[in-house]
Amino acid sequence: MHQANAGPASLLLTRRNLLLGAGATAALSGLAPRPAGAAVQLDVTQGNIQPVPIALPDFVGGSAPDGEVARNVTQIITANLRRSGLFAPIDPAAYIEKIGNIDAVPRFADWRTINAQALVTGRITRQTDGRLKTEFRLWDVFSAQQLTGQQYFTISDNWRRIAHIISDAIYERLTGDKGYFDSRVVFVDETGPKERRIKRLAIMDQDGANVRYLTRGDDLVLTPRFSPSTQEITYMSFGQREPRVLLLNIETGQREAVGNFPNMSFSPRFSPDGQRVIMSLQQGSNSNIYVMDLRSKQTTRLTDTAAIDTAPSYSPDGSSICFESDRGGSQQIYVTSANGGAAKRISFGEGSYSTPVWSPRGDAIAFTKQVKGGFAIGIMKPDGSGERILTEGFHNEGPTFAPNGRVLMFFRDPGGNAGPSLFTIDITGRNEQRVPTPGFASDPAWSPILT
Amino acid sequence: MLSLTRIVRSAGLAATLIAALAVSACANKPADDSMASAGAAAPGSQQDFVVNVGDRVFFESDSSELTPQSRATLEKQAQWLGLYRTYAFTVEGHADERGTREYNIALGARRAQAVRDYLAARGVEANRMRTVSYGKERPVAVCNDISCWSQNRRSVTVLGATS
Missing domain, CATH: 3.40.50.10070 (TolB, N-terminal domain)
Known part of the structure; x- marks a missing residue:
């Protein structure tokens, strides 16, 4: 022996x-x-x-x-x-x-x-x-x-x-697949009545343990997203000035604005190399997608339409982005080069599509789909083929992939005076599970594997 | 509501004063406003604006188009703001909960902008106006049906400190 x-x-x-x-x-x-x-x-x-x-x-x-x-x-x-x-x-x-x-x-x-x-x-x-x-x-x-x-x-x-x-x-x-258990989730903790809901950034292990609050609830915060290093979070915050995109170092607590824009900035997400933040900037009635290089602070415009272009997400190789736009009359998912240029619509089913997020494996895009008053979570291939709905009802929103691309987390809000909870579901549509959180929770974003 | 809309339409924009008064009296009271009587509001006060003019307009689902009713209210807002020029104010855009978070943030901005553009076209100075969108984050009515959703799809003109 x-x-x-x-x-x-x-x-x-x-x-x-x-x-x-x-x-x-x-x-x-x-x-x-x-x-x-x-x-x-x-x-x-x-x-x-x-x-x-x-x-x-x-x-x-x-x-x-x-x-x-x-x-x-x-x-x-x-x-x-x-x-x-x-x-x-x-x-x-x-x-x-x-x-x-x-x-x-x-x-x-x-x-x-x-x-x-x-x-x-x-x-x-x-x-x-x-x-x-x-x-x-x-x-x-x-x-x-x-x-x-x-x-x-x-x-x-x-x-x-x-x-x-x-x-x-x-x-x-x-x-034969990578695991996803040594990972964390950043989300928005919600307390108080719906008209005056207090929202705090919170972080926890993927199994719901070790919850830690990252903001105090003074300012409304939305849509936190992890950096690939898992040390930083970018999110939207309503402070004293224009609502805007911030960067928070979760170890040091240091906070800074991502750029200084005359109007609202929102819906941020990191590039796979962590060097850039892609987001929407509002100008008048329109919102377009921009990318900011975090070192040079240079901002580049990627879309230019009289429409709402938002919820951008990079492909894992950094070459492409998917986003939602109502340029054709209703919210649909588009894919374009990470440098901008012509965008190709990929969603063609019934209803409208939003919050696209690219799988870390590169082979799928998850989304929220609105049809007949319901809100479903689904996935499709990056060319728009192979659409599958994983869960339906009122009101599912905002999928995020586990680091191995096999599991999605999303939030479900039954509406009225109730509040949202987090759920996971396998990309096969099996095994829906509620994720334990101390209170109402929304806007989850799954970190990469920590090691 | 329907008959009022028809009245406003037939009256046209140039002669909306009577219709607008009727609208504000029955339809445009904010859902959670104090029920102070109109007579108690001193002319030119914030309460006067909220109660006698109407601080908010409502939108159709997934739309930022101003309805005839909204235009009537904004016409009154513009007149009032022209009389009391010391107020700066913020136009808040809001959406109901039947949309995804990021889109609703942008939709609220679109609604606030529509109101801002209308007021500016009626002569309200741009440097008095600011817009902000709260998306679906600040509903005034909380329930799971159309009676609440229609109140939440709104733009609210919030008077600030007098300059």
């Missing part, structure tokens, strides 16, 4: 800077080497997925006081995988084998008996310097094979992030 500590070769392969203080990962070498080719593998491209039964016994505490954080980490991983809709965690009450030592090969027959296809074991051990060492192994129960194993060192405050990183590793190994 191999030792759990990784050799230099595997260390080189998997080491990455986790931005977790003194973070590092290393692969845990397999305990029971087998021929390659796992039996458990999800095909996530299919619309109708049978969730993979997976067993996640509590991680073992390296010493007695580590038991609590070990259990908490296990619960977060379990919740992440369950919420994805691709996994069906098995009730721990059914477990036959009790995992006490993760360096021993599990009794696979016991896990087969309860129909587990995958098994995750792990251990958390506090180091003498206070850091946490977290190890996990992912097993294919039927082939009796270790699929992956990693160890992480981190300051103890980061135990939640370790749980998300492990969730991503499991998701990636079993689906």
Whole structure:
């Protein structure tokens, strides 16, 4: 049997800077080497997925006081995988084998008996310097094979992030797609009566934990969007002067205006390289799309129509933008070069289309669609073909993609005196889930993966 | 409402005073305004403007076109603002909730601009006017049907400090 500590070769392969203080990962070498080719593998491209039964016994505490954080980490991983809709965690009450030592090969027959296809074991051990060492192994129960194993060192405050990183590793190994659990969401927290609603920028982990408020509610704030570095947010704010686009550093709290324009600026979004902010500037009755280079402060006009052009979003390679315009009489989605020029309409279904947002995978654009008084969330290919509606009703709005492009978050406001909530849905249209927030919440924007 | 609209249409823009008075008396009271009687408002006061002139006009769904009724109200606003020239003011544009956020911000701006253009054409000085859009962020009526939506699609002329 191999030792759990990784050799230099595997260390080189998997080491990455986790931005977790003194973070590092290393692969845990397999305990029971087998021929390659796992039996458990999800095909996530299919619309109708049978969730993979997976067993996640509590991680073992390296010493007695580590038991609590070990259990908490296990619960977060379990919740992440369950919420994805691709996994069906098995009730721990059914477990036959009790995992006490993760360096021993599990009794696979016991896990087969309860129909587990995958098994995750792990251990958390506090180091003498206070850091946490977290190890996990992912097993294919039927082939009796270790699929992956990693160890992480981190300051103890980061135990939640370790749980998300492990969730991503499991998701990636079993689906072949990147995970999205180690990410955050910025959104607008809403309190108070609808006529005088107080709106604050808030940020949280993608699972709703660690909510932090970024503004105090004195000024009305709308449409926050992450920078690719995840350290900055651009948003619209109603202050004492014209409503305008601001930039907020979420670490330092430093705030600055994106340009100084005579009229309203709104609907901002970062370019994929983080060097520019694209937004709408209002002039008289019209709103057009401009881009500002954040270093040179140079502003370039991208659209020039007697219409409302807004909600711009870059393709992930930065070469194109999609946006909405009512230049043809109703709101529709258009695509143009990132340098401007002729725009091509891509939405042609019934009703009107707005808030287009380009998938980080580049292969889809999500939107809000208004038809017959309803507000649906849908996706289409960037050429406008293959339109699919994912969820309908009154009143869904403002989709944002998870970093892997497989899940959308949006808000739903039933209207009247009620308020909006956040939901996620798979791009296949399955697995709609409400995202827990402390109060009413709207305008979500999903960050890239944090690491 | 319908018959009033017809009256305003037939009267034409040049002779709207009577129709406009009728409109302001029944239709253009702000939904959440205090019910102070018209007689209590001192001429030239902010209350006089809100109660006797009408501080807001309403729009059709997804439109910034001024209806005959709106024009009648704005005609009165322009006359009043011409009498009391010390007021600077802000034209607020608003949308109902049946639109997406960014578009409604732009639509509110379009509505405020339509009012501003009308007042300017009636001789109100441009340097007294400012416009702002609140999109769907500041409804005055909250419910889930047309009675509320129609009140929220509005432009409000908000008098500021006298200069």
